Amino acid sequence: MLYSLKEYDKTAPDNGTYNTAPPKFRKVEEKEICTSLLFYYNPELIEDRQFMIDGVFRKIKLFWFHDRTGVGIYSDYTNKKIIWYKFGCDHNFVELSQQECNKRDLMHFGSCYHVYECKECGYINAVDSSG
Numbered sequence: 001m002l003y004s005l006k007e008y009d010k011t012a013p014d015n016g017t018y019n020t021a022p023p024k025f026r027k028v029e030e031k032e033i034c035t036s037l038l039f040y041y042n043p044e045l046i047e048d049r050q051f052m053i054d055g056v057f058r059k060i061k062l063f064w065f066h067d068r069t070g071v072g073i074y075s076d077y078t079n080k081k082i083i084w085y086k087f088g089c090d091h092n093f094v095e096l097s098q099q100e101c102n103k104r105d106l107m108h109f110g111s112c113y114h115v116y117e118c119k120e121c122g123y124i125n126a127v128d129s130s131g
């Protein structure tokens with residue numbers, strides 16, 4: 001699928017500035033990127049920031065996903081390698097029952113519809129498993 005990012009005036013989901021790291025920014029191994037959202041969803045926003053990492057300012061390209069998490073990449077030009085980062089919550093989802101969704105005014109469409117809530121950040125994710 002081809003898509004284009006055209007909204008240039010959006011605010012970053014964390015309201016961060018050019019020189020601030022997004023929340024819970026952490027270095028990860030390449031194998032963690034292989035199972036990240038980067039290969040399941042397209043990012044909603046792509047942002048360049050420059051902030052302090054290990055005592056030096058580094059320019060990081062951030063890929064924000066719909067759930068306020070993301071992947072960051074740094075091009076280590078000197079050593080010709082990519083350094084990978086993740087940021088945002090490391091979600092810990094629990095499924096909400098249809099009754100719980102009704103009580104909380106959350107949409108629920110029946111048995112093939114699953115609504116999950118992260119116990120850490122409160123993010124709600126709904127999935128239709130019917131097809």
Ligand SMILES: [Zn+2]
Nearest residue numbers: 089091118121
């Ligand atoms: Zn979370």
